[in-house]
Amino acid sequence: MSGAGLTGQEELLEKQSTSAGSTRQLIKRFVHHRLALASLIILIVLLIVCFGAPWIAPYPQGMQDLLLGPTTPSAEHWLGTDELGRDYLSEILYAGQISLAIGLSVALLATVVGTALGAVAGFAxxxxxxxxxxxxxxxxxxxxxxxxxxxxxxxxxxxxxxxFALTALGWTYIARVVRAQVLSLREKDFIEAARGIGASNMRIIVSHLLPNLAGVIAVAMSLAVAAAIIAESTLSFLGFGVRPPQTSWGSMLSQAAGYVGTPQVYLLYFPGLFILITVLCVNFIGDGLRDALDPQGKNL
Known part of the structure; x- marks a missing residue:
């Protein structure tokens, strides 16, 4: 009798652990979200061209032509040149290395810290x-x-x-979201079944709670990437962020702010456009991941 009951509990746990669907189903769901798929392609291209800038950029980083000065976009300089005669496209690609690295690093660290603290707070x-x-x-x-x-x-x-600074503040939102989800899951039947077969609290959190939070965590992480890029850009624009010789999209915005109302105002538009595209892409990817990883999602 007890053996049959134990088998039923194990079957329930097995069912819950695979409720998000197979890898093939997840990919199918994500691909069905066309906007998310297009955003993923665009983001991958951005990552390749930025981190591959030493081989892809038309000019070396910081290469100056003081006699040329600021020029409008042309066949030779697709995005024009800045006040020092530097190719603006090349500078944007190199600056993207810093902005994207900060955004991805902050999102990863904040998600790990926020998820861990939120799960413990909700479960304990x-x-x-x-x-x-x-x-x-x-x-x-x-x-x-x-x-x-x-x-x-x-x-x-x-x-x-x-x-470090952005991570120190960025984990709070993720922790609150994860805690709220854990509070709603910890009384579910599959958690009770896990307790019934003697699973430790850590195993319950890692093996049974977190897989059911994958969609929520994915969305939270995508939002953290966007928030970190915007925050870094804001800090750099205010003069508290990345400083020469390093540069980011935010610091390029700060340097180009003086050109508002002049023919060289395009120097302000291009870094802002790259920030906008990146933020939109990660947000749409987050939506796609949420739909694909939702354990309650319908098979397509």
């Missing part, structure tokens, strides 16, 4: 959960830009410092 509950959430609330009420500026000024405006 009690004073542990309350303590974690009160710390989260404390981070949320602090003026973000002001705190980021103080941290970066104190530690220096390097990309590593910016990643």
């Amino acid at each position: 509950g009690g004073w542990v959960g309350e303590l974690i959430m009160r710390i989260t609330d404390l981070f949320l009420i602090v003026p973000a830009i002001a705190l980021l500026a103080v941290i970066i000024q104190g530690l220096g405006p390097s990309p590593t410092t910016i990643v």
